[in-house]
Amino acid sequence: MPKEDNAPKPTLGELELLVVLAILRCGDDAYGVTITQAIRERTGRRLARAAVYVTLRRLQERGLVTSRTGAPLPERGGKARRYYTVEPAGLDLAHATQSAFQNMWDGLSLAPSGRPEGRS
Amino acid sequence: MIGRAAVWLLRRVAAPELADEIEGDLREQQESIRRTRGATRAGLWFAGAVLVAACALAWSRTPFASSGSFLTPPLPPRRRGLPMSLTDLKLAIRLVAKQPVLSGTAVAALAVAMCLAVTGFSVMNAVLFAELPLPDGENYVVLQVTDPETLREVDVPLETFEAWQNRSTTLAALGGVHWAQGNLELEDSTPVVLRIAHLTPEGMRMTQTEPLIGRIFEAADGVPDAAPVAILREDLWRQHLGADASAVGKAIRISGREYTLIGVMPEAYTFPESQNLWLPFGAAAGHSDDGVEAYALLHPDTPRAAAEAELRTLLESTTPAGERPLRLRVLPFARGMSGEGFELFMTVALVLLLTILAVAAANVANLVLVRTTARTSELAVRAALGASRSSLVLQVFGEVLVLGATAAAIAVAVSVRIVAWLDALIASEAPMWITLRVEPAVIAFAAFLAVFASAIASVAPALRSTSGSLDVALRHGSAAVVSPRFGRASSVLVLAQVALSVALLSAAAVLARGLVGYQWADLGIDESGILTASLYLPPQPDAEEPVMIGNSLANELSAAPQFSQAGLTMELPKSDAARRKFEIDRGDRDQAVDGRAAYVGVNFLQSLGVAPGAGRLFQPADHAEESSPVVVINESFAAHYFGGADPVGQRLRIAADPEDEPDSWREIVGVVRDLAMSPGVPEEGAGLYIPVQRTNFFHATARFNGPVGEAAAALRRVVAEHDIRILVRDIQTLDKVGWEARTLLRSVGLGLAALGAMAMALSAAGIYAILAFSVQQRTREIGVRVALGARHGQVLRSIMGSTSIRLAIGAAIGVGLAFLLARATVVLPIDLPALSLLDVSVMAGTMIMAGALAAWVPARRAGRVSPAEALRND
Numbered sequence: 001m002p003k004e005d006n007a008p009k010p011t012l013g014e015l016e017l018l019v020v021l022a023i024l025r026c027g028d029d030a031y032g033v034t035i036t037q038a039i040r041e042r043t044g045r046r047l048a049r050a051a052v053y054v055t056l057r058r059l060q061e062r063g064l065v066t067s068r069t070g071a072p073l074p075e076r077g078g079k080a081r082r083y084y085t086v087e088p089a090g091l092d093l094a095h096a097t098q099s100a101f102q103n104m105w106d107g108l109s110l111a112p113s114g115r116p117e118g119r120s
Numbered sequence: 121m122i123g124r125a126a127v128w129l130l131r132r133v134a135a136p137e138l139a140d141e142i143e144g145d146l147r148e149q150q151e152s153i154r155r156t157r158g159a160t161r162a163g164l165w166f167a168g169a170v171l172v173a174a175c176a177l178a179w180s181r182t183p184f185a186s187s188g189s190f191l192t193p194p195l196p197p198r199r200r201g202l203p204m205s206l207t208d209l210k211l212a213i214r215l216v217a218k219q220p221v222l223s224g225t226a227v228a229a230l231a232v233a234m235c236l237a238v239t240g241f242s243v244m245n246a247v248l249f250a251e252l253p254l255p256d257g258e259n260y261v262v263l264q265v266t267d268p269e270t271l272r273e274v275d276v277p278l279e280t281f282e283a284w285q286n287r288s289t290t291l292a293a294l295g296g297v298h299w300a301q302g303n304l305e306l307e308d309s310t311p312v313v314l315r316i317a318h319l320t321p322e323g324m325r326m327t328q329t330e331p332l333i334g335r336i337f338e339a340a341d342g343v344p345d346a347a348p349v350a351i352l353r354e355d356l357w358r359q360h361l362g363a364d365a366s367a368v369g370k371a372i373r374i375s376g377r378e379y380t381l382i383g384v385m386p387e388a389y390t391f392p393e394s395q396n397l398w399l400p401f402g403a404a405a406g407h408s409d410d411g412v413e414a415y416a417l418l419h420p421d422t423p424r425a426a427a428e429a430e431l432r433t434l435l436e437s438t439t440p441a442g443e444r445p446l447r448l449r450v451l452p453f454a455r456g457m458s459g460e461g462f463e464l465f466m467t468v469a470l471v472l473l474l475t476i477l478a479v480a481a482a483n484v485a486n487l488v489l490v491r492t493t494a495r496t497s498e499l500a501v502r503a504a505l506g507a508s509r510s511s512l513v514l515q516v517f518g519e520v521l522v523l524g525a526t527a528a529a530i531a532v533a534v535s536v537r538i539v540a541w542l543d544a545l546i547a548s549e550a551p552m553w554i555t556l557r558v559e560p561a562v563i564a565f566a567a568f569l570a571v572f573a574s575a576i577a578s579v580a581p582a583l584r585s586t587s588g589s590l591d592v593a594l595r596h597g598s599a600a601v602v603s604p605r606f607g608r609a610s611s612v613l614v615l616a617q618v619a620l621s622v623a624l625l626s627a628a629a630v631l632a633r634g635l636v637g638y639q640w641a642d643l644g645i646d647e648s649g650i651l652t653a654s655l656y657l658p659p660q661p662d663a664e665e666p667v668m669i670g671n672s673l674a675n676e677l678s679a680a681p682q683f684s685q686a687g688l689t690m691e692l693p694k695s696d697a698a699r700r701k702f703e704i705d706r707g708d709r710d711q712a713v714d715g716r717a718a719y720v721g722v723n724f725l726q727s728l729g730v731a732p733g734a735g736r737l738f739q740p741a742d743h744a745e746e747s748s749p750v751v752v753i754n755e756s757f758a759a760h761y762f763g764g765a766d767p768v769g770q771r772l773r774i775a776a777d778p779e780d781e782p783d784s785w786r787e788i789v790g791v792v793r794d795l796a797m798s799p800g801v802p803e804e805g806a807g808l809y810i811p812v813q814r815t816n817f818f819h820a821t822a823r824f825n826g827p828v829g830e831a832a833a834a835l836r837r838v839v840a841e842h843d844i845r846i847l848v849r850d851i852q853t854l855d856k857v858g859w860e861a862r863t864l865l866r867s868v869g870l871g872l873a874a875l876g877a878m879a880m881a882l883s884a885a886g887i888y889a890i891l892a893f894s895v896q897q898r899t900r901e902i903g904v905r906v907a908l909g910a911r912h913g914q915v916l917r918s919i920m921g922s923t924s925i926r927l928a929i930g931a932a933i934g935v936g937l938a939f940l941l942a943r944a945t946v947v948l949p950i951d952l953p954a955l956s957l958l959d960v961s962v963m964a965g966t967m968i969m970a971g972a973l974a975a976w977v978p979a980r981r982a983g984r985v986s987p988a989e990a991l992r993n994d
Binding site (some may be wrong): 031032033048049050051053054057073075076077079080081082 | 137138140141142143144145146147148149151169172173176177
């Protein structure tokens, strides 16, 4: 196997992963409001808005997500929405994170009390 | 305004593109909240959300909140981020803790003033700016119509009302109301007083509130010959009809008339104000010729100005030719229902309270000035290290903000308790939109007050302390930069606070003397054995002549086994009887005199157990229409105007205005003891009693046997049997009468005393602080003077001299202000004693002594300066 395949792959943090997945769920309508709503509806977590925006900026800085501005809207006081799209690099990283978690889960079966029943 | 401030803060801590994105997203959510919960709640939510986001961004210390963001080019330090770092905050707290007395005085003074302002704003916010707790509550308005000549509010003519109803495009719904009172007759107990609203059917339907059982009014309920129907509130239905669902459809009796109960509304529904029974407005209720008070529901997003313009056009179209049209204003519901008088009173009160806060903050500025002047060297070092003047000023502002924020927190905590007490006091009769509590808007107001007071208290002293050459300060210390003597600003501030304390404490003394009068007015009779009640017979729409309460009621009460004697009066003892002018017949001339007059029904004086000191009391015949006019005077009136002579048989009359018919001469038939006709000002209690035959308002006074509860029930029963339409309220024994006046005096007096004490404490603290600093700075000079032969006493006098002059001038101004403030107490609904020279002398003397003591401590220290030590330590 080539060396680069064995190099440890970076993964996304928990909040970063949630934001990336929320963007993918919202599709073309992924902006601050819908992203926050999607996370709340799917996970039941009420995130601080500032945390979501900071995470979006961080993902943009790493090139995992891009954004574009829409048209100004009167219900937003004339401000435009900023729509987000996941880049291929971001998608790869999301998959890598999913694989990492999946590998950790493989072979584990948690009883209702939370204690592992068996070990692989 | 709060939202704009929050957005300003957001733009200080976030890059422009990020700030735009956050603001846009939150505005989008604000719009959806506005559609469901109203504009006010949406606005508050938006402000809060922006503030939270801004604070989170600032304190997260991310590159996106300050310079270095990839979205903007790097900015020099101090151009972004909050003006105060955590280190500055720690230093500010440390500085405050180092001077506990000065800091405590400043915080206490600001807290008292802020508490009054916050409480006043809470009341104003709840009464004038609250929305109706109904769907579309923010769109309800009152259509206020006034007479163009008299400027008094009048009812909307029915023709105009119909024109608005049929032709308006800006109104989603229109309602009319006619107020009334009545008695709900009950089989097994005494009648219950009702607060009634006659509503137009659409006026009830627009509230979109379903009844618990039954139905609300329909159009058919208001037409001529319609069967009379009524809707009751849930609490009355449960308490008096056993929560019986079958009561709907059955008859109930209200003030002698029968109605069919058609529905029961939920207990929380008291629309439009604090109603517990609703009747339909219309011809069936005898409203054919009446006007109506109008209210409406605007279409969403319809500006009030647009509705006002349209309705005014329709109003003018229905005005008869040649008449001036009525004036129309479309007001938010709470404001319209509360009345202009209350709005004006609250606005004036709030402005006054904010002024008091500004004065307190300005006085705190005096203390801050001393403190910052002493730190001139430290400020010079900071300037040398690169701090701009504006950042130094901001630093001082931040330090004072610690005091202001502490004071605001204390003020809000105390205000919460006061507001809760007020809410409990008015809960049973408050209009449905009023719930007194400290709302988020009030917390935001308190935060604004903290910033406002801190700015006043810090900016001027900070600008002054950094105005000189800080380079010189670095080399020679603060004494070389800023004169430590009383500056002009400091003198004015000390003068102002001395004057304010004398004025406020003098006013408090007047209220205290009034309270003593009300508290301890001695009638010389057993007041706890006399039951009183107010009786009111409302106008009856279907009566051809005005209906009145007759004197026969007193005889019926006396016949009840629970009472040994009963009477009627229009004025109870221990309440201010009307001031009148009289003329006494002296034979060759008439003597004009002043006094009090109380109109009394039959057996009033007998029911109190009062015996005549001379002559006789009124007899039933004196109350007859054709009887000779007579009066009974009290002992003060007899002593004042008749001296030692027997007044019985003398004549007097009520002085009439020149354009009126003169009153008949009345014979004095008796003299009785004083019965507190002027409790607040006992020396003005000379007065007389005039018999009256009937009126629509009386107080009943009845000497009772047995438990007071039984006596009260018997009184209600006898009155109901006499005339079911008479409303009975305020049943209490005579010793409790006047509690409203006492409560008012106590609360206003305490408020004034607190403010006066605050002003006095600030004066003393300010004088002490300034003189202490002055002495410290002049140690070398004093040492030289003593070395040259000045005695300690001379040094003391030179330090105290200027202070004493300022104290005397301030006290003199305060005396003048006190007399002005005493005139302002006429707005209170009770009579108060006049401000006396003794009152102001005591207060002025107290203030001068407090100020002198505060000055004496540092001055004495100056007098003990050892020349050798002073010169050695230079």
